[in-house]
Amino acid sequence: MKHSISYYPGTKPITILCLFILYTPLIVISLYSFNSLRSITTWGEFTFDWYIKAFSNPAIQNATMNSLLIAVLASSIATLIALAAAMGMLRGAPLRKQKIVVGVINLPLLLPEIVVAVASLIFFIAIDMTLGLGTILLAHIVFCIPFAYLPISTRLKDIKQSFDEAAYDLYASRWQAFRHVTLPMAMPGIVSGLMLAFVVSLDDFIVANMVAGPGSSTLPMTIYSMLRIGLTPEINAISTILLLISILFVTASWWCNRSSKSTT
């Protein structure tokens, strides 16, 4: 007999406790980003000043542009690579060591980020690459691939091969079958993967911090360096915006995948 989880005693208090620990700091930061006082303990009045101030800060402006540029490029390129990989894994003849290949594609999910960061740094230095936005971009592409790969491959698995056969039967070439049938049918998975990769790249601090060169700060790096001077309401404001973007994209990614389920 299966019970709903609420059947077990203590579910409610534990749930509330977990939610409280997880989200209270976030809610406090968000709320106090609208506080007119610099304090994070006393409330003055409601204001958008800190947002305006944050956005007029040239360092933050610059970092935001860097972050967006890297996130857009890294997630797009990673999604393309992930799509190609998923097509190869799921639509091609099975490889001899298919499981190992899939494992390698998804390895960055399991590796400690600091290891990836240090390894990337050593690698870039070894091949004599100038550290900067380019190196951040390369590193981000690599670790974004599995985040894009998972939803795409899940989606492709759900598309029966018989749709390809129907397309070939109706005179489509292999490219036309991909372009007119597989690609549009896989689109929810692709968009979902793209958004997930975008958020992962946008939020990354450890890898970016390690392989960035002078003058190529991303938003999380800038927030971190501002923190060393002290917690300011500006940081609250920027953090709140990052948080909102992340929630938005993750929700949209989830929603894309969910709404696509009904079409198969």
Place this chain on the structure above:
Amino acid sequence: MTTAISLKSVTKKFKDFQALNEISFDIQEGEFFTLLGPSGCGKTTLLRLLGGFEQTSTGVIELFDEKIENLPANKRPINTVFQHYSLFPHLTVHENVQFGLKMQGVAKAERVKRADEMLALVQLEKFADRKPNQLSGGQQQRVALARALAPRPKLLLLDEPLSALDLKLRQNMRLELKKIQQQTGITFVFVTHDQEEALTMSDRIAVMSAGHLQQLGTPSEIYEEPVNEFVADFIGETNLLNVNVLKKGEHSADVTIQAYDTEHHDSAVIQVPYFNRLFLGPTAKLSIRPERITIGPLTGETPLTAIVEQSIYMGTDTQYIVTLNTGCELLIRSQNITSEKKTFEQGDKVNISFDLSTARLIRG
């Protein structure tokens, strides 16, 4: 008549499994041709070879005298109605029907016109802008048909297209498919395991089993003159009795129905027609359709007497299972022509007779 498809010694092997064995036959232009057989008989494999989804191992397939066995599916002027339709879920009904024409590079205006015509043919004009998942199973089936017909293929393949529909709809679709086939004049190759479907729709039927072609003929040939036990048993219901061949004439033979066990005796000699090679001795079977047997009250000495084991009222018919005086069981179906017609009950002794010209001797 022109030959649409010609199969010459076609075989197909999957690793160690011989799916098709030296299949050779012709399909005429404009024919409604059915591949019939139980699952695993190779009928779907043969259809996939025709469609270009599988490669022949050996043999030649000709479409209007052109070899096509090495052409990929998208280069063959052959379209398929798939078992689960495989309608593209992201396209509307109209776009689905246009798909083949679009891939062929037909101009948009022409494409739209042809798709409109096809949707009119299957009576789905009103649903043109819907997505496939907003349609019922029967409607999806029609869209699949319209989509496959739109490029005007030289051959249309149908892979058990009615199996996913419920009974009533299936019966309607049979008539409609046949009508559309006659209207368009396109050669249809229809795959099914349902013998009733095959008999009602086809011009000719190829009965297949275990990768071999068993018999090829019109529905009545297949039903009336089955060449072997498999065909007799698979098409319709039949009684197969072991017989002892005593004497062979030119078209008929003298036989006795063998006793079921040692407690019984062989029946008296009866004369039955045969169409195939036959050997003397206990080498043959007699196939008698249940509806061709007459059951009547016991009157004096006749070759076949029996005891009723079971009597089942089925509305249009009454079905009897009787045990012959030779010990074997026989299935009999007798039509309920009048409502007060006398029926027989369990334990009744009855007389069995059949028009000998409707019985068939088959090599066992």
